[in-house]
Amino acid sequence: MRREGKDWERRMAIAAVLAVGGMLFAAAHPGQGKPFTPGKDGWLTLFDGSDVAKWQKSKDASWALKDGTLVGTKGEMVSHWHWTDFELAGEFRGAGSLRFRVSLAPMPDQAGYVLGLADGSIRTADGRVVARGKHPASDAWRSVRLLVSKGKFTVDFDGKTVAEGGDNTYPAMGYLALVADGRPFQARRLRIRPLNREKHENIPAPNSACYVCHANFDGEPISKVHLKEEVPCAKCHGPSLAHRSDEDNVTTPDVMFTRAEVDAACLECHKRHKREKNRKDGRGPGRPPDDATCTDCHGNHKGRN
Numbered sequence: 001m002r003r004e005g006k007d008w009e010r011r012m013a014i015a016a017v018l019a020v021g022g023m024l025f026a027a028a029h030p031g032q033g034k035p036f037t038p039g040k041d042g043w044l045t046l047f048d049g050s051d052v053a054k055w056q057k058s059k060d061a062s063w064a065l066k067d068g069t070l071v072g073t074k075g076e077m078v079s080h081w082h083w084t085d086f087e088l089a090g091e092f093r094g095a096g097s098l099r100f101r102v103s104l105a106p107m108p109d110q111a112g113y114v115l116g117l118a119d120g121s122i123r124t125a126d127g128r129v130v131a132r133g134k135h136p137a138s139d140a141w142r143s144v145r146l147l148v149s150k151g152k153f154t155v156d157f158d159g160k161t162v163a164e165g166g167d168n169t170y171p172a173m174g175y176l177a178l179v180a181d182g183r184p185f186q187a188r189r190l191r192i193r194p195l196n197r198e199k200h201e202n203i204p205a206p207n208s209a210c211y212v213c214h215a216n217f218d219g220e221p222i223s224k225v226h227l228k229e230e231v232p233c234a235k236c237h238g239p240s241l242a243h244r245s246d247e248d249n250v251t252t253p254d255v256m257f258t259r260a261e262v263d264a265a266c267l268e269c270h271k272r273h274k275r276e277k278n279r280k281d282g283r284g285p286g287r288p289p290d291d292a293t294c295t296d297c298h299g300n301h302k303g304r305n
Contacts, residue, residue: 046190072180084173096185103174110170120162131165221299
């Protein structure tokens with residue numbers, strides 16, 4: 001009994017330390033840990049702190065996920081998705097850079113542009129200045145907005161424009177890459193919104209168009225249930241005409257979800273319910289994890305093609 005009492009006291013002490021640490025972290029990192037709410041405004045989440053599923057390290061690169069932040073010291077962290085015109089928003093710390101419109105064959109081969117996240121300058125791959133930044137160097141976190149639209153580039157740091165310019169040397173779509181040059185470089189809360197697409201709100205998006213590539217629609221519990229209820233794919237993912245028309249499979253649907261966004265997306269139509277202590281179907285663990293999402297019990301939705 002004495003040993004159990006000491007164990008209980010020790011656990012309570014650890015819990016208290018963790019609770020205080022969590023409050024201190026929240027105070028020092030406002031907004032950290034809060035999931036993005038996917039809206040119908042076209043914004044997509046590139047990184048929300050929960051995983052790096054949409055990114056891949058280049059060869060010999062040194063990048064890691066630490067406390068909800070992407071941290072790199074060498075090489076590139078490359079996004080799987082490709083973009084032409086877009087608005088990107090995120091928070092950065094350090095003197096790294098962001099490459100964009102970088103593409104390889106079979107797409108039009110282009111070296112793309114480089115946004116210096118120290119001062120906001122944009123250069124071509126060969127070093128020519130496209131937009132000269134005027135932000136003083138700083139080691140603090142800064143909110144960055146990059147607008148790439150119809151050959152014009154605008155860079156905002158903490159709500160103030162620090163660089164403007166234009167260039168059409170590399171007009172085709174390409175990938176994004178975070179680049180660390182040997183010094184610590186951090187990024188968090190990255191979102192992106194494609195621009196200058198034709199409006200498709202009134203164009204029907206029948207599921208049959210999705211089934212051309214996504215052949216597993218009737219093999220997933222979630223897809224099967226929604227199919228039975230005649231809920232279209234566009235209900236959650238938007239019309240996604242550019243995605244449906246892309247045979248190279250590099251253009252994303254209009255709306256995508258990370259694990260942290262799943263519950264918010266499901267609750268747009270479904271009511272929240274208390275998590276069951278025991279699975280009624282007799283499968284899986286007796287109790288879902290504390291951070292469970294809807295898909296942990298109701299099946300994952302991968303949309304393989």
